[in-house]
Amino acid sequence: MKELGSDLVIIGGGLGGVAAALSALKLGRSVILTEEFKWLGGQLTTQAVPPDENPWIESDGSTASYRELRAHIRDYYRRNYPLTDAAKADENLNPGSGNVSPICAEPRAGVAAIDAMLAPWFATGRLTVLMNTKPIAVETDGDSFASVTVNSAEYGEIVLTGSYFVDATELGDLLELGNVEHVIGAESRAQTGEPAALEGEADPNDQQAVSWCFAMSYHPDENHTIERPENYDYWRNYKLDFWPDNQLSFIGPNPVTLEPDNRPLFVGDSDQEFAADNWHYRRIFYRRNHVGNGYPSDVCLVNWPQIDYCDGPIVGVSAQEAQKHLEGARQLSLSMLYWMQTEAPRHDGGYGYRGLKPAGNVMGTLDGLTIAPYIRESRRIKALFTITENHVGIDAREGLVGAEQFHDSVGVGSYRIDLHPSTAPRNYVDIANWPFQIPLGSLIPKRVKNLLPACKNIGTTHITNGCYRLHPVEWNIGESVGALAAYCLDHDISPRAVRETADKLEGFQHLLSSRFDVPLSWPKHIRETPRLELFGRVG
Incomplete structure (x- = not known):
């Protein structure tokens, strides 16, 4: 060796x-x-x-x-x-x-x-x-x-x-x-004395969600709908007790107040520099920073609460269990993309943004998901x-x-x-x-x-x-x-x-x-x- x-x-x-x-x-x-x-x-x-x-x-x-x-x-x-x-x-x-x-x-x-x-x-x-x-x-x-x-x-x-x-x-x-x-x-709380720690016993399985992020561009006159994800029905009907809406929605909790927070994909023109919507939140490429028409779209990174995977931890479990949850996180993210393409309420009326395109060339992958999950x-x-x-x-x-x-x-x-x-x-x-x-x-x-x-x-x-x-x-x-x-x-x-x-x-x-x-x-x-x-x- x-x-x-x-x-x-x-x-x-x-x-x-x-x-x-x-x-x-x-x-x-x-x-x-x-x-x-x-x-x-x-x-x-x-x-x-x-x-x-x-x-x-x-x-x-x-x-x-x-x-x-x-x-x-x-x-x-x-x-x-x-x-x-x-x-x-x-x-x-x-x-x-x-x-x-x-x-x-x-x-x-x-x-x-x-x-x-x-x-x-x-x-x-x-x-x-x-x-x-x-x-x-x-x-x-x-x-x-x-x-x-x-x-x-x-x-x-x-x-x-x-x-x-x-x-x-x-x-x-x-x-x-x-x-x-x-x-x-x-x-x-008994272990650390922290006000925000668990009131009861420690819980090794209480770990922050992983998120399998993905990137997408937007081409309103085109159809880039992906194949229906294998577990789409599961995630389409998924709702945690403390969540204000289904997982696949634009409504999630405000991180501080925990009150419902509706953040749509677009508010007005997607090309504007700033807007209080999901598209501008983690946009990683802004085409209007560049001259000419070589870039048909911005690129947005999806790292939103809707793709936080809570079904199980990946640390302190068997390799098989960890892999199951990593695949679950991938399925959740693909399902979120498919839902946005087919069923999401549009800012201008109707449903589905079929022009959303996975930006795999930006992520270094074929499907637009990141190479690794966000830990x-x-x-x-x-x-x-x-x-x-x-x-x-x-x-x-x-x-x-x-x-x-x-x-x-x-x-x-x-x-x-x-x-x-x-x-x-x-x-x-x-x-x-x-x-x-x-x-x-x-x-x-x-x-x-x-x-x-x-x-x-x-x-x-x-x-x-x-x-x-x-x-x-x-x-x-x-x-x-x-x-x-x-x-x-x-x-x-x-x-x-x-x-x-x-x-x-x-x-x-x-x-x-x-x-x-x-x-x-x-x-x-x-x-x-x-x-x-x-x-x-x-x-």
Whole structure:
């Protein structure tokens, strides 16, 4: 069996994995980076979700390399597309002019940006990337990882060895394979003391819904109706007790008030720049940013409550059960598309938008669905420190201004505690909170010495996962983890000792802030501004 070795072995090529690779490479370390699918980028690319960011993102609250990622995405359009003069001149170009993010873009733009950032490192001989590769086994030596065996579609099974291993998988795969202590699902209030935690017992099967997103264009004079999905009748008649209408409708609950919220596909002209409808919500390509008639339609990404799959979890169950639910999520999404094409009430009267066309060429698939499902919740390490609602939630911190200030901060983030409907099943849990920090203790497992998390698998609870799972926070986590591994190797010290030794912690934090421009705290005026708004707009 083939064997490869490096200083860092990073399993998972999502945003956290890529950021970890870059910071370790910049500090002179060798890296093996693996990815399950054909694109790097995770939630930005294979899951195609525009970045959910803080409202100050253009100036505050991100690392230098995350700002570089965003700049590469915008430059991708400036270099390759026939932009209008106005679009070219827009310093903060939003390629899709979507409402949910200031940088809604096609997933291929994210792929190109990540490839550009990694490109200079291959010729150093210190970076190896294995695509279409999944971990299948972990060998341990006491409280340390010795190797991870992966299965590569191109090379077969490979044993990967390293000084440090990083779990940047979407579901925390190495935690299960390596018997690393971890938590699944929702904790109880008795366990965490969080006001929003479960009142009764913990429920490992209470996990946020996965969503199999898809993209579509619109051609009103054409018919692109897909074949009737196999499970269409099931989803057409499906209604959760707490849902205000059938699953296949334009009516869902408001995430905060839980009152019915009717958001139609179109409000007026689909070509207008902004509108309070589903088409503009996560639009990832706006044709009027471009000159000429080469683009017949905008492209809209469907990541709406209607495709949140609540019929069962994919973590903590058998492989067969997980696959059943993943296929269920695909069927739900295809059914939503078919319903919109054939039965949805039209904004101009009648039923069905037969001109909706799956945008498979944009998604890198044949059916318009994303390469991978959108994952909101993972296995989570039992960490030296666990972040709870009491550290960041406004109501939970009644009488206090700002989130808990962590002495071991390795970054910042800001997003509402946003828990989608779950597999319990239960409705949204959406809580206002303060701009927060990322404590180093949440990145260090209690027992295992040389494994670090770099995705949604850090030391959060089910509740706080809802605000630590977004794009810039995951990137910051990964960047800090890659730098931590390199720092530990340079100083012959363990991650735990870095946190527990004052001068080493100070040295590591200085490295992050001086070398990588990682913000360790928020400016006071932002730190004391509560996230009361929904979807990235300051309220």
